[in-house]
Amino acid sequence: MPKTxxxxxxxxxxxxxxxxxxxxATTxxxxxxxxxxxxxxxxxxxxTGLLWILPAMAIIKWMERPDRPKA
Structure with missing residues (x-):
């Protein structure tokens, strides 16, 4: 999957x-x-205001992965 x-x-x-x-969290x-x-x-x-950062960090880490080189 391309980075964009x-x-x-x-x-x-x-x-x-x-x-x-x-x-x-509010409910x-x-x-x-x-x-x-x-x-x-x-x-x-x-x-709870700080807890959402953990899944957001995982998503950002996934987003910033480099593209796999094409074979």
């Missing part, structure tokens, strides 16, 4: 990841942290 196609697919995947992740927070202390909210959103 991987980059296009990767950008679409990262956008989808961020949108879906934000919706899920889980609303369902479970309703009456929790503000510090718990802060820790939850700090943790």
């Amino acid at each position: 196609l991987r980059k296009l697919i990767g950008v679409v995947l990262i956008i989808a990841l961020v949108l879906i992740y934000a919706l899920v 889980v927070a609303a369902a479970t942290l309703g009456a929790a202390h503000w510090g718990i909210h802060l820790l939850y959103f700090l943790f």
